[in-house]
Each structure stands twice: as structure tokens, then as C-alpha cells.
Amino acid sequence: MDSAIARDQALDAAETLFYGRGIQAVGMDDIRGASGVSLKRLYQLFPAKEQLVVAYLERRDIRWRQRLADHVAGHEDPGRRVLAVFDWLGEWFREPDFRGCAWINSYGELGATSERVTAQVRTHKQAFKDYLAGLVRDAGLPSDLAEQVYLLAEGAMVTAGIEQSGPKPAEQAGRAARMLVEGHGGTVGH
Amino acid sequence: MDSAIARDQALDAAETLFYGRGIQAVGMDDIRGASGVSLKRLYQLFPAKEQLVVAYLERRDIRWRQRLADHVAGHEDPGRRVLAVFDWLGEWFREPDFRGCAWINSYGELGATSERVTAQVRTHKQAFKDYLAGLVRDAGLPSDLAEQVYLLAEGAMVTAGIEQSGPKPAEQAGRAARMLVEGHGGTVGH
DNA sequence: CGTGGGGGAGAACGCACGTTCTCCCGCTCG
DNA sequence: CGAGCGGGAGAACGTGCGTTCTCCCCCACG
Numbered sequence: 001m002d003s004a005i006a007r008d009q010a011l012d013a014a015e016t017l018f019y020g021r022g023i024q025a026v027g028m029d030d031i032r033g034a035s036g037v038s039l040k041r042l043y044q045l046f047p048a049k050e051q052l053v054v055a056y057l058e059r060r061d062i063r064w065r066q067r068l069a070d071h072v073a074g075h076e077d078p079g080r081r082v083l084a085v086f087d088w089l090g091e092w093f094r095e096p097d098f099r100g101c102a103w104i105n106s107y108g109e110l111g112a113t114s115e116r117v118t119a120q121v122r123t124h125k126q127a128f129k130d131y132l133a134g135l136v137r138d139a140g141l142p143s144d145l146a147e148q149v150y151l152l153a154e155g156a157m158v159t160a161g162i163e164q165s166g167p168k169p170a171e172q173a174g175r176a177a178r179m180l181v182e183g184h185g186g187t188v189g190h
Numbered sequence: 191m192d193s194a195i196a197r198d199q200a201l202d203a204a205e206t207l208f209y210g211r212g213i214q215a216v217g218m219d220d221i222r223g224a225s226g227v228s229l230k231r232l233y234q235l236f237p238a239k240e241q242l243v244v245a246y247l248e249r250r251d252i253r254w255r256q257r258l259a260d261h262v263a264g265h266e267d268p269g270r271r272v273l274a275v276f277d278w279l280g281e282w283f284r285e286p287d288f289r290g291c292a293w294i295n296s297y298g299e300l301g302a303t304s305e306r307v308t309a310q311v312r313t314h315k316q317a318f319k320d321y322l323a324g325l326v327r328d329a330g331l332p333s334d335l336a337e338q339v340y341l342l343a344e345g346a347m348v349t350a351g352i353e354q355s356g357p358k359p360a361e362q363a364g365r366a367a368r369m370l371v372e373g374h375g376g377t378v379g380h
Numbered sequence: 381c382g383t384g385g386g387g388g389a390g391a392a393c394g395c396a397c398g399t400t401c402t403c404c405c406g407c408t409c410g
Numbered sequence: 411c412g413a414g415c416g417g418g419a420g421a422a423c424g425t426g427c428g429t430t431c432t433c434c435c436c437c438a439c440g
Contacts, residue, residue, distance in 0.1 A: 108298020155345030
């Protein structure tokens with residue numbers, strides 16, 4: 001059954017196009033052209049565009065958090081791990097096709113229109129916040145800090161998207177996070 | 191010349207509808223219906239929808255920064271002024287029709303499509319950042335802090351929009367900002 | 381070899397919407 | 411009073427796009 005392959009190709013095209021040009025600016029026909037998957041098959045796999053959008057966000061969510069977790073796992077010191085998040089954000093921002101946070105952008109585009117998209121955005125952000133909360137807890141830091149680190153990360157993502165200024169927002173957010181961690185008695189191996 | 195009045199009415203309708211439902215979800219006909227300004231007149235005042243969008247963002251920018259500045263001006267202590275920004279954000283988030291930051295949402299919707307909208311979003315965010323930089327400088331704090339406070343504010347705005355959780359993100363961001371200010375030797379009258 | 385069903389290509393359909401055009405009213409100025 | 415024009419209501423036009431339909435090919439099975 002190569003419908004699994006077709007599904008992957010469709011999602012690959014969706015990810016490139018939706019992320020790069022915005023969701024409403026991309027038609028189902030563009031997805032077909034970029035993926036080589038016929039319209040008929042596309043509509044078998046995803047009965048409506050909205051479901052393709054949600055599937056795109058879901059798959060990207062999995063991959064995004066995995067990449068982050070992989071990077072963070074490269075550090076041993078629990079205090080350092082919290083800050084490693086910002087290193088990774090900087091790497092992400094540096095990528096040439098970086099255009100901001102896919103979920104924030106999608107929310108801006110469809111948050112008022114599509115409940116399913118909104119739900120997916122909230123799910124993703126909650127998962128990210130929970131992940132940070134785990135890192136903060138493991139470092140023996142107070143739980144309030146998790147939310148504060150989260151806000152810094154979100155601010156860095158929005159700003160990096162709008163300014164297209166590369167990793168700078170992540171570095172600045174990382175310095176702020178370091179101050180907050182040390183202010184709470186945290187220690188940070190270099 | 192009541193074309194000034196028609197312009198205001200058009201912009202009032204545009205602000206309510208674009209902000210509340212998203213820009214692409216609102217047609218020029220909806221603007222006409224909500225404003226009472228005929229299509230003919232609308233197109234005299236704004237030769238294309240994009241220009242109405244930009245005008246909406248510009249007018250909102252002026253008003254938004256004025257409201258913020260008015261609130262902050264109610265505090266005497268320069269250190270306290272920096273934190274007053276977050277008090278005001280909390281008040282804003284509490285408003286019943288709050289749906290996130292209009293510029294962040296517009297960027298998500300049209301950033302990939304419309305250069306003019308992107309330019310307006312960057313202008314607004316730069317003005318906000320400059321304003322914060324002034325507050326930080328007046329408080330005798332290092333200029334790096336301005337960017338950090340800015341990132342916290344952006345993070346709070348995005349999060350408040352997505353979560354619809356009221357003033358909490360602003361309060362948490364305010365606590366973080368307070369720690370950063372105090373960590374830099376700033377003093378904060380209560 | 382015949383047949384039937386799954387799939388591809390792309391036309392067709394319906395609708396939404398940005399923009400323009402038509403028609404007509406009412407006011408203003410001579 | 412009469413001519414002309416600015417403006418309102420809304421139809422019309424063109425296009426884009428989500429979704430479905432038509433037609434045809436190809437291959438598995440009797």
C-alpha cells in the first residue's frame with residue numbers, strides 16, 4: 001500500500017508550501033503540483049484542506065519537539081539544559097528558510113476561523129511548555145521559572161520571525177534566561 | 191468635507207472586523223455593511239484592500255502606543271515605569287474582545303504575501319522596542335535589558351492571544367522583568 | 381482474452397470576493 | 411427651473427480556489 005508514501009509526499013509539500021507562503025496562499029492544486037499526488041488521492045487521504053493543515057501541524061510538532069529534545073539531550077548538566085533550549089532556537093532561526101513559528105503564524109492566519117487549527121496550536125504550545133517545565137524541575141528550579149522561560153522563548157520566536165534577524169533574539173533571550181536561573185540560585189555549567 | 195468622517199467609519203469597521211475575524215476572512219462588502227460607507231467611496235478612500243489594511247494597522251499603532259504611554263506616565267519612579275508596561279498589558283489582555291496582538295496576527299496572515307503589511311508590522315514593533323529602550327535608559331539600566339523586556343512582552347502577547355487566559359502571561363512576564371531589573375541593580379518602588 | 385475497478389489528468393462546478401460599472405437620486409449652481 | 415455631478419445601492423465581471431466529476435488507462439482476476 002503506497003498510500004503511506006503518497007501521504008508523506010503530500011505532507012512534505014504541504015509543509016514546504018504552507019510554512020513558506022502561508023496556508024491561505026497555497027491551493028490544493030499547488031500541493032498536487034509540488035507533491036505529484038493527484039487531487040483524487042489527496043482528497044482520499046485528507047477529505048478537506050483543513051485536515052491536511054492539521055496533519056501538517058501535527059507532524060511538524062512531532063519533528064520539531066524531537067529535534068529540540070535531541071539537542072538538549074546533548075548536555076549533561078540540568079541547569080545547562082534549560083539554556084540549551086535557546087542555543088537550539090538560535091540554530092533554528094539561522095536556517096535560510098526560517099519564517100517564524102509555524103504555529104504562531106497559523107494561529108494568526110486561521111485562529112479566528114478554524115477551531116481545529118486553534119486546538120492544534122494550543123496543543124503544541126502546551127507540549128512545549130510542559131517540556132520546559134520538566135527541564136526546570138529537573139534542574140531543581142522553582143516552577144514559576146518554567147513559564148518565564150517559556151515566555152522568553154515565545155518572544156524570541158515571534159521576534160525572529162518578524163525581524164528575520166537570525167539568532168540574535170535567541171541569544172538575548174538566553175542571556176535573560178540565564179539571569180533568571182542564576183537569580184533563583186541555579187548554577188549553570190558553561 | 192465628510193470624507194474624513196467616512197474614512198473614520200471605514201477604519202472603525204476595519205479595525206473591529208479585521209482584528210476580530212482575521213483580514214482574509216473579511217470582505218470589502220463586510221466593511222461596507224459594518225461602516226455604512228458605500229463601496230464606491232471605500233475605493234476612493236483606499237484604492238485597494240491592502241491600503242485599508244495598512245491604514246488600519248497605522249491608526250491602531252498610534253492609539254495602542256498612546257494608551258500604553260498614558261498608563262506608564264501615571265507612574266513617577268523610572269524603575270517602576272518599566273514594570274508598568276506589564277500592568278498595562280494585563281489590562282489589555284483582560285478586554286473581552288482581546289484576540290492577541292494585531293501585528294503578530296497580521297504578520298502570520300500576510301507576512302509572506304504583502305510587503306507593505308510586513309513593513310508596517312516591523313515599524314510598529316520597532317517603535318515599541320524603542321519606547322521600551324527609552325524607559326530602560328531613563329531608569330539608568332543597561333540597554334541590553336530593553337531587548338530582554340521586549341522579548342518578555344512579545345512572549346506575553348503571543349501567549350495571551352493563543353491561550354485566551356487573561357492577564358496571567360502579563361503578570362508572569364512582569365515578575366520575570368522585575369527579577370531582571372533588580373538583578374541589574376535597579377530599584378523598583380512598589 | 382474480456383471486464384471491472386482503482387487511479388491519474390484535468391475539466392467542471394459553485395462560490396466567494398476584489399474591483400468596476402450601471403443606474404438613478406438629490407442637491408447645487410446658473 | 412434646469413442641467414450636471416457627486417454619491418448610494420447593488421449588479422456585474424473576472425479570477426481564484428475548494429471540491430467533485432468525467433474520461434481514460436492499466437492491471438488483476440475469471
